[in-house]
Amino acid sequence: xxxxxxxxxxxxxxxxxxxxxxDCAAEGARYAALGGHTVDDGAARTRELVxxxxxxxxxxxxxxGRTTLDGIxxxxxxxxxxxxxxxxxxxxxxxxxxxxxxAEDQ
Numbered sequence: 001x002x003x004x005x006x007x008x009x010x011x012x013x014x015x016x017x018x019x020x021x022x023d024c025a026a027e028g029a030r031y032a033a034l035g036g037h038t039v040d041d042g043a044a045r046t047r048e049l050v051x052x053x054x055x056x057x058x059x060x061x062x063x064x065g066r067t068t069l070d071g072i073x074x075x076x077x078x079x080x081x082x083x084x085x086x087x088x089x090x091x092x093x094x095x096x097x098x099x100x101x102x103a104e105d106q
Contacts, residue, residue, distance in 0.1 A: 014084055017054060018095060021079050024049040025062075025099030028077040032064055033101035039064040039075060046077050046099075058082065061093070066103065073103040 024046050032042020043064040050059035061080040066073060076098055083094035 010085075010087075013088070017058070017081075017084050017088075018097065020053050021050065021058065021081055021095070021097045022099060024053060025077045025079050025097050026101065027099070028062070028064065029075045029099040029101035032077065033075040033103050035104045039066060042075060042077055046079065050079065050081075055088070069100065074100045075103055076100050 027049055028042040028046030031037060031045040032039045043062050046062050046064070047056075047059040050056075050062070058081040059079070062077065063080075064075065064077045067076050068074065077100075078096060078098045080093050081095045081097075082088075082092050083090040085091065
């Protein structure tokens, strides 16, 4: 029973980390998509949010760029982070999430 409880708690932690990273990537993309901001601003904002929400170790590989989805210009922010397997410790570069936002300067 204890092992099952610990497994459920760890799964909840993994989902929390993933959802937090997705939200930070989306917020960074929205920030970069605003008029007057660059993709570097969005990446910096994403790093700041991840550092505040989880840990700076989860914000070491943040990339931002402009791309096209279905013919529409968007800003894409991606985060590659460790997958928390035991507590917050886990294999590096195992979790990849992305956030998108429509570019305002179209």
